[in-house]
Amino acid sequence: MVVGRIGRPHGVRGQVTVEVRTDDPDLRFAPGSVLLTDPAARGPLTVSAARWHSGVLLLQLAGPDGVVVADREAADALRNTRLLVPVDALPELDDPDSFYDHQLVGLAAELTDGSPLGEVTAVQHEGAELLVVRRTDGRELLVPFVTAMVPVVDVAGGRLVVDPPEGLLDL
Numbered sequence: 534m535v536v537g538r539i540g541r542p543h544g545v546r547g548q549v550t551v552e553v554r555t556d557d558p559d560l561r562f563a564p565g566s567v568l569l570t571d572p573a574a575r576g577p578l579t580v581s582a583a584r585w586h587s588g589v590l591l592l593q594l595a596g597p598d599g600v601v602v603a604d605r606e607a608a609d610a611l612r613n614t615r616l617l618v619p620v621d622a623l624p625e626l627d628d629p630d631s632f633y634d635h636q637l638v639g640l641a642a643e644l645t646d647g648s649p650l651g652e653v654t655a656v657q658h659e660g661a662e663l664l665v666v667r668r669t670d671g672r673e674l675l676v677p678f679v680t681a682m683v684p685v686v687d688v689a690g691g692r693l694v695v696d697p698p699e700g701l702l703d704l
Contacts, residue, residue: 534620534633535554535571535616536561536616537553537554537558537568538554538614538616539552539611539612539613539614539616540552541609543586543589544605546593546603546604547593547594547601547602547607547608548582550591553590561618562583562590562592564580564582565579566580567579568580568617568618569616570614570617571615572614575611576597578594578595578616579599581593630680632686632688636688637653637656637664637678638653639653640653640686640688640692641692641693642676642692642693643693643694643695644694644695644696644697645684645696649669650668650695651666651667651669652667653665653666653693654667656678661677661678662677662678663678664677666695674701676701682696682698683696
């Protein structure tokens with residue numbers, strides 16, 4: 534499960550900015566936390582220090598060899614690395630209408646009349662949550678993940694229902 538993405542270096546001592554993709558960054562990025570990486574060859578990485586600066590999370594990281602990333606060039610080499618935690622390390626969600634991305638990816642998407650629409654291939658978090666659906670004809674469709682447009686999510690049944698507004702399927 535992706536919990537963040539390393540951005541640009543901050544300063545000259547090896548700190549990196551992080552695009553946070555978790556609702557509990559203080560837990561996920563606490564000093565001592567070990568994070569898997571994508572690409573895997575860059576990790577695992579261990580958080581040596583974490584702090585917030587002007588609303589941006591800054592991390593000091595140690596590489597797989599235990600050596601702290603200590604300069605700007607080494608920090609820049611980590612840019613765009615996705616930070617991951619194992620799925621089995623995730624807590625259960627209390628809200629029945631909340632889902633982890635990995636629970637949604639792979640679900641069959643169908644219309645309200647039961648006709649197949651495609652398969653959820655990703656979830657984008659760009660302002661609003663969007664489901665990326667690969668349609669049965671191979672085209673890609675972005676569906677806002679809101680109850681009005683996705684009234685049914687049946688993880689156990691492997692499907693969700695899309696109720697698109699007029700014109701969405703024509704985009």
